[in-house]
Amino acid sequence: MIENECPRHDEVRTAARAGVWPPELTAHAAACARCQETIFVSRGLFGLARVDAERAGPLPDARSTFLRSRLVARIEEEEDLVERAARPLLVANLLAIGAVLAALAWLGGYASTAMPELVPWKPLSWSLASVGLGALASRRLIWMDE
Amino acid sequence: MTEAEFEAVYERTARPLRAYLLRLGGNTTLADDVLQDTYCRFLSMEPAKRQAAPERPLLYRIATNLMHDQFRRLRRERRAPLEWPPPHVEGVGPDLPHDMARVFAELKPQQRSLLWLAYVEGWSHVEIAAGLGLRSRSIRVLLFRAKSALAQRMRSRGLAPEVDR
Numbered sequence: 432m433i434e435n436e437c438p439r440h441d442e443v444r445t446a447a448r449a450g451v452w453p454p455e456l457t458a459h460a461a462a463c464a465r466c467q468e469t470i471f472v473s474r475g476l477f478g479l480a481r482v483d484a485e486r487a488g489p490l491p492d493a494r495s496t497f498l499r500s501r502l503v504a505r506i507e508e509e510e511d512l513v514e515r516a517a518r519p520l521l522v523a524n525l526l527a528i529g530a531v532l533a534a535l536a537w538l539g540g541y542a543s544t545a546m547p548e549l550v551p552w553k554p555l556s557w558s559l560a561s562v563g564l565g566a567l568a569s570r571r572l573i574w575m576d577e
Numbered sequence: 578m579t580e581a582e583f584e585a586v587y588e589r590t591a592r593p594l595r596a597y598l599l600r601l602g603g604n605t606t607l608a609d610d611v612l613q614d615t616y617c618r619f620l621s622m623e624p625a626k627r628q629a630a631p632e633r634p635l636l637y638r639i640a641t642n643l644m645h646d647q648f649r650r651l652r653r654e655r656r657a658p659l660e661w662p663p664p665h666v667e668g669v670g671p672d673l674p675h676d677m678a679r680v681f682a683e684l685k686p687q688q689r690s691l692l693w694l695a696y697v698e699g700w701s702h703v704e705i706a707a708g709l710g711l712r713s714r715s716i717r718v719l720l721f722r723a724k725s726a727l728a729q730r731m732r733s734r735g736l737a738p739e740v741d742r
Binding site for chain 1: 580583584587588591592595596599600605609612613616617620621677678680681692693695696697699717718720721724725727728731736737738
């Protein structure tokens, strides 16, 4: 079953916050179960907020918060700079790995064609095996780099 | 934003925002950490973006998202469902006879946010929607459900009278 809020909920909520009750709204709230719920929920939450306000310690200092934000911003900026500076190296690294893999594929295929007695497998198998080995080695190199 | 401008914003907004975070997170240390992170994020935003939105809902939205990140991080670290309410909810004690803090802490985080902003802060539905990143048309229904959940818990603990429906 879908239940609905009283159409005057916002008026009652506002009145409960302000503590100002027009007589007509008071009469409505007295007869409306939803509005009575709104009133006791409001009172409970106001009580909680009041106790929190009484117990609240001093706020963190605005100046230290401001300085902390500047420090965080500077650190993030430096990290960003380092990342940007390292980007060409990463691209060069990837290009070098690509070139090595291509060379290995070619060499594997050539070796199995030129020296079938030494390399009995089909050229494609040799190319794939060479590329696989090269990829594993390059992954290891990148991992070591990090 | 200059330091003086920031201090003015902080003066206007920090106290109610910390009260909200305290009730959302359940303890002062967490609330203060998230409060400071919130203002750091706020200051690191591009000025155009910061000025495009009203500052209060924007701050509450950042704070709510950061608090939810904290909940997720705690859940990940414990590798188990987050214990909620936490064993020691601040505000529970003999000087708060209705034990309202614990009842409130049993609600879902979104319900706590909705109720606090609507009833304690007195925000409109549009402001709540902006502060929590929700559609304003859904606020009425969500708020009604949150209020009913809290009312039911209050009644079951004898903190509120039974009402005829």
